[in-house]
Amino acid sequence: MSDVKKFLYVNRKPPHGTIYALESLEVVLIGAAFEQDVALAFLDDGVFQLVKGWNTEELGSKNFQPAYTALGDYDIQKVYVEKESLEERGLSEDDLLEMTYEDEDDDWAEKSSIRIVSREEMAQIMRDSDVILSF
Amino acid sequence: MSAGFYEVNGKQVPHDEEGYITNLSDWSKELAEVIAKQEGIDMTEEHWDVVNFLREYYDEYQIAPAIRVLVKAIKKKFGPEKGNNKYLYELFPYGPAKQACKIAGLPKPTGCV
Amino acid sequence: MGMLHTVNKSPYSCNTLQSCLSHASEGDVVLLIEDGVYAALKGGAAAEMLSSAQGVRICALSADVKARGLDGRLIDGVEVVDYGGFVDLVEQTDKTQAWL
Numbered sequence: 001m002s003d004v005k006k007f008l009y010v011n012r013k014p015p016h017g018t019i020y021a022l023e024s025l026e027v028v029l030i031g032a033a034f035e036q037d038v039a040l041a042f043l044d045d046g047v048f049q050l051v052k053g054w055n056t057e058e059l060g061s062k063n064f065q066p067a068y069t070a071l072g073d074y075d076i077q078k079v080y081v082e083k084e085s086l087e088e089r090g091l092s093e094d095d096l097l098e099m100t101y102e103d104e105d106d107d108w109a110e111k112s113s114i115r116i117v118s119r120e121e122m123a124q125i126m127r128d129s130d131v132i133l134s135f
Numbered sequence: 136m137s138a139g140f141y142e143v144n145g146k147q148v149p150h151d152e153e154g155y156i157t158n159l160s161d162w163s164k165e166l167a168e169v170i171a172k173q174e175g176i177d178m179t180e181e182h183w184d185v186v187n188f189l190r191e192y193y194d195e196y197q198i199a200p201a202i203r204v205l206v207k208a209i210k211k212k213f214g215p216e217k218g219n220n221k222y223l224y225e226l227f228p229y230g231p232a233k234q235a236c237k238i239a240g241l242p243k244p245t246g247c248v
Numbered sequence: 249m250g251m252l253h254t255v256n257k258s259p260y261s262c263n264t265l266q267s268c269l270s271h272a273s274e275g276d277v278v279l280l281i282e283d284g285v286y287a288a289l290k291g292g293a294a295a296e297m298l299s300s301a302q303g304v305r306i307c308a309l310s311a312d313v314k315a316r317g318l319d320g321r322l323i324d325g326v327e328v329v330d331y332g333g334f335v336d337l338v339e340q341t342d343k344t345q346a347w348l
Contacts (some may be wrong), residue, residue: 017256051317
């Protein structure tokens with residue numbers, strides 16, 4: 001299919017203080033129906049969206065973190081997380097949610113969607129995308 | 136439909152203008168039967184398989200799956216003779232995701248307009 | 249009795265905390281709420297700003313800490329308080345300044 005475009009959703013906001021993170025997630029879920037080549041990027045405070053262990057009970061809002069782990073079902077296989085953004089915040093890959101997809105070309109083996117990339121690689125990923133949606 | 140109530144065992148359960156229940160915790164098997172009846176559906180074991188599956192999916196991921204995701208997941212769990220659009224539309228003629236979610240007491244699936 | 253300062257922005261996207269700390273005096277309380285709690289994350293660049301604040305009591309709101317998966321991951325010296333504790337802080341101080 002020649003009309004498949006490379007979509008990149010760029011996430012730069014923490015999860016709870018504003019509506020951006022939830023809106024981005026909703027757009028990703030809706031957009032998945034269009035069967036484009038979709039990738040997610042998490043940088044700056046956006047990396048906080050993937051820090052595991054949310055407990056929103058006391059806050060009294062819905063915990064939408066489990067929805068990130070459903071993205072594999074929606075054929076999202078590329079989740080780029082910027083290394084420098086993690087390090088500045090004292091975080092590493094071990095602090096992040098497990099996000100997986102099943103690889104059709106490899107007997108449906110479960111693989112991690114998360115790819116830690118440098119700032120330089122992230123810039124290249126942005127340059128290589130056809131459409132960028134920023135949240 | 137306008138917003139109102141389902142009557143279950145003499146209790147009133149509020150729903151929105153499309154028939155989705157307002158408080159997810161109000162759901163019960165009896166309520167599911169009531170919603171199904173209103174939708175013109177007689178709940179069979181096959182209907183329950185889908186409804187129960189949706190509830191489990193929601194419990195795990197906190198979202199109602201899109202139809203494409205539902206079909207794929209049903210196929211994985213119950214096999215290809217059930218995991219296809221035709222079978223699911225026969226069970227839920229007005230849209231498996233939409234109608235089955237309503238019966239399962241879940242919110243309308245994201246992206247379902 | 250000092251002043252209560254609340255900070256609700258992430259120190260990694262706004263200079264709110266920095267500005268607050270440079271205006272806070274000895275005996276004041278800084279309460280981190282909403283995205284402000286990220287400042288207290290152990291190992292983060294912003295945590296140093298907090299640990300070098302002299303004579304200022306640093307607190308973080310429990311609901312916001314837990315919602316972000318930061319329970320048990322804050323630097324030493326930060327007191328986690330619940331909503332009731334927030335009210336107590338308001339009562340114990342002369343006035344409140346909300347840094348936005």
